[in-house]
Amino acid sequence: MINPIMFIGFYQLAELYQSMLSSIGLNTSVSWLYYGLAAASISFIVINTMVLSTAFYVWFERRTIARFQVRRGPNRHGPFGLFQSFADVIKAIMKENTMPTEADGPVFTVAPIVLIAPTLLIMSVIPFGEKSFLGSLNIGILFIVGVTSINSIAIFMAGWGSRNKYAILGAMRGAAMLISYEIPMAIGITSVLLISGSLAMTAIEESQKIWFIVVMPLGFFVFIVAAIAEMSRTPFDQIEAESELGSGYNTEYSGIKFAVLFLAEFMAPLITSSIVTTLFLGGTQGFDFLPGQIWFILKTFTVVFILLWLRATWPRLRIDQIMSFAWKILFGLGIFNIFLIAVEYTILTESGKSELSKPDMLIMGAINWIVTIIILFVLMNLFGNKKLNRPTPIPSPLANMNPEVD
Amino acid sequence: MYGLGIVKGLGVTMKNLVLPSRQFNIYQYPDKKASPIDLAKSANRNPIMFIVSNPIKAIRSLIGLETMKERIPQNPRFRGQEFAWFEQRCTGCASCAKYCPLGIIKIVTDTSGVNQQEGQSYDIEVFDIDMGRCMYCGLCVEACPYDALHMGSGFEEGQYKREDLIIDVNRLKKAEKKPSTWFRPQLTNQNYDPMSGDSATSQQVGRHQKPSKEDQKGQWVNR
Numbered sequence: 001m002i003n004p005i006m007f008i009g010f011y012q013l014a015e016l017y018q019s020m021l022s023s024i025g026l027n028t029s030v031s032w033l034y035y036g037l038a039a040a041s042i043s044f045i046v047i048n049t050m051v052l053s054t055a056f057y058v059w060f061e062r063r064t065i066a067r068f069q070v071r072r073g074p075n076r077h078g079p080f081g082l083f084q085s086f087a088d089v090i091k092a093i094m095k096e097n098t099m100p101t102e103a104d105g106p107v108f109t110v111a112p113i114v115l116i117a118p119t120l121l122i123m124s125v126i127p128f129g130e131k132s133f134l135g136s137l138n139i140g141i142l143f144i145v146g147v148t149s150i151n152s153i154a155i156f157m158a159g160w161g162s163r164n165k166y167a168i169l170g171a172m173r174g175a176a177m178l179i180s181y182e183i184p185m186a187i188g189i190t191s192v193l194l195i196s197g198s199l200a201m202t203a204i205e206e207s208q209k210i211w212f213i214v215v216m217p218l219g220f221f222v223f224i225v226a227a228i229a230e231m232s233r234t235p236f237d238q239i240e241a242e243s244e245l246g247s248g249y250n251t252e253y254s255g256i257k258f259a260v261l262f263l264a265e266f267m268a269p270l271i272t273s274s275i276v277t278t279l280f281l282g283g284t285q286g287f288d289f290l291p292g293q294i295w296f297i298l299k300t301f302t303v304v305f306i307l308l309w310l311r312a313t314w315p316r317l318r319i320d321q322i323m324s325f326a327w328k329i330l331f332g333l334g335i336f337n338i339f340l341i342a343v344e345y346t347i348l349t350e351s352g353k354s355e356l357s358k359p360d361m362l363i364m365g366a367i368n369w370i371v372t373i374i375i376l377f378v379l380m381n382l383f384g385n386k387k388l389n390r391p392t393p394i395p396s397p398l399a400n401m402n403p404e405v406d
Numbered sequence: 407m408y409g410l411g412i413v414k415g416l417g418v419t420m421k422n423l424v425l426p427s428r429q430f431n432i433y434q435y436p437d438k439k440a441s442p443i444d445l446a447k448s449a450n451r452n453p454i455m456f457i458v459s460n461p462i463k464a465i466r467s468l469i470g471l472e473t474m475k476e477r478i479p480q481n482p483r484f485r486g487q488e489f490a491w492f493e494q495r496c497t498g499c500a501s502c503a504k505y506c507p508l509g510i511i512k513i514v515t516d517t518s519g520v521n522q523q524e525g526q527s528y529d530i531e532v533f534d535i536d537m538g539r540c541m542y543c544g545l546c547v548e549a550c551p552y553d554a555l556h557m558g559s560g561f562e563e564g565q566y567k568r569e570d571l572i573i574d575v576n577r578l579k580k581a582e583k584k585p586s587t588w589f590r591p592q593l594t595n596q597n598y599d600p601m602s603g604d605s606a607t608s609q610q611v612g613r614h615q616k617p618s619k620e621d622q623k624g625q626w627v628n629r
Binding site: 070072309312313314376380 | 422
């Protein structure tokens with residue numbers, strides 16, 4: 001995810017445009033003009049680089065998962081199959097753009113755009129460096145939570161619009177799952193906000209004297225599980241369960257519309273990893289010998305790799321297991337985590353200081369790690385014993401497995 | 407403890423990623439990289455002499471541009487893409503066409519010019535097998551009462567057109583006869599291996615030997 005915007009500041013570009021316009025002889029007091037130009041050019045760069053990096057990410061994902069599962073992966077187009085995504089895109093564009101006769105035309109057509117727009121919008125508030133961001137919104141993380149909830153509507157539009165039973169099944173599951181997992185995700189974010197005290201992404205990043213993954217492992221666990229479900233990747237890919245639903249909500253899509261759906265789907269891991277990096281891994285923090293942007297990329301890459309690892313290993317969960325996991329376990333863990341962090345924060349700031357210092361965070365981290373390990377151990381044993389105490393099956397007398405000699 | 411299994415699973419996949427020895431069975435000859443020693447072995451020469459005489463090939467192989475030309479040994483029971491058909495054994499009964507679940511075999515026979523009194527079989531004019539739709543179930547091979555049709559042992563019959571995937575009678579006649587030993591225990595008993603490079607004869611592939619003239623005569627007389 002190498003992004004040119006990381007090395008250009010928004011205000012520098014605006015000043016550049018201002019000087020260019022004034023050299024032509026335009027009135028430089030028209031500030032909206034050069035701010036608009038700067039924003040337009042930066043969004044152009046961001047969108048195109050995101051699309052390009054997604055193309056290479058798809059190749060990376062396919063190759064890595066293939067190696068995890070002892071396969072080859074794409075290896076024909078270009079060196080190591082690097083141009084596979086471009087071949088796929090060209091194929092998708094040249095294909096006929098079909099639509100079922102019974103389909104709801106406008107909804108069917110708009111759904112891919114509705115799906116990709118919020119995914120790209122999230123990029124606008126993620127800080128890649130100290131001065132590299134599209135917009136420093138003071139409600140950054142709230143904006144992300146709000147915008148990502150559009151996904152469920154877009155997936156339902158795609159399923160509803162295509163008038164296909166498999167598609168509508170996938171979309172119904174998707175709507176239920178995405179809405180359920182938004183709650184644990186928001187709760188996981190809330191525990192971060194309790195310490196940082198601000199909704200702005202840059203402020204959250206600055207408040208991490210110790211990375212929040214060390215301070216609150218339980219919050220990280222809740223957030224990352226909910227985020228994987230929000231992306232609807234394995235083990236939560238009930239939306240397009242290939243072995244059950246054909247291809248789920250995108251069964252009827254073909255051509256460029258399918259390419260856009262595919263793009264949005266594979267852009268999500270990159271963006272989610274960058275959110276995780278900002279919230280829990282200290283964002284651009286790192287040692288001085290590399291610039292912050294490089295550290296950001298490295299951390300994002302690590303998170304992406306872990307997501308791939310999980311995807312390559314675990315099978316798909318059933319829809320009822322997914323829902324009960326969200327409501328019975330993840331929700332409770334999130335609430336407990338908020339309670340824990342709030343109590344610790346109150347005790348540690350009793351002396352009147354407004355911010356936590358580094359040793360305070362270390363103390364919190366030590367307590368939280370112990371609590372997390374105990375909770376996970378207890379949960380595992382609870383569930384394990386339930387499964388292991390299964391009664392031995394009594395064979396039916398009709399089966400006559402050991403016939404006696406008369 | 408419940409839940410440790412998923413962590414163990416993560417360990418297994420990580421081993422797959424990290425250890426090259428885990429990736430052993432995914433390389434077949436068009437992609438498998440050849441070292442200079444491999445090249446020398448395939449040319450039946452001393453490695454040093456080979457490198458001295460073919461320096462360009464040796465350098466290319468060191469960079470990783472040269473690939474193996476030989477297949478990995480594969481099971482003789484592998485059901486391959488091309489069919490081995492023995493014209494001498496075939497009577498044109500079309501059992502294979504009848505038993506094919508996809509109906510992709512077409513047989514047209516000609517009875518003219520055949521002396522049925524002498525036990526001659528029909529001329530086979532058309533024997534089309536549409537490999538584009540074949541699923542390699544092998545039911546045609548099981549159905550053949552005279553052991554005339556055998557699965558092949560190759561896997562590289564990719565074509566650019568669907569029409570080229572149809573195997574016709576001339577191609578079946580001309581093709582090298584390397585039958586898979588699948589459903590042919592007589593081949594296994596003879597230790598015949600299609601990967602060895604020898605092609606099988608029509609005498610070899612049958613379960614039963616055709617009785618000689620004397621035997622036929624004797625049977626007739628004794629009855």
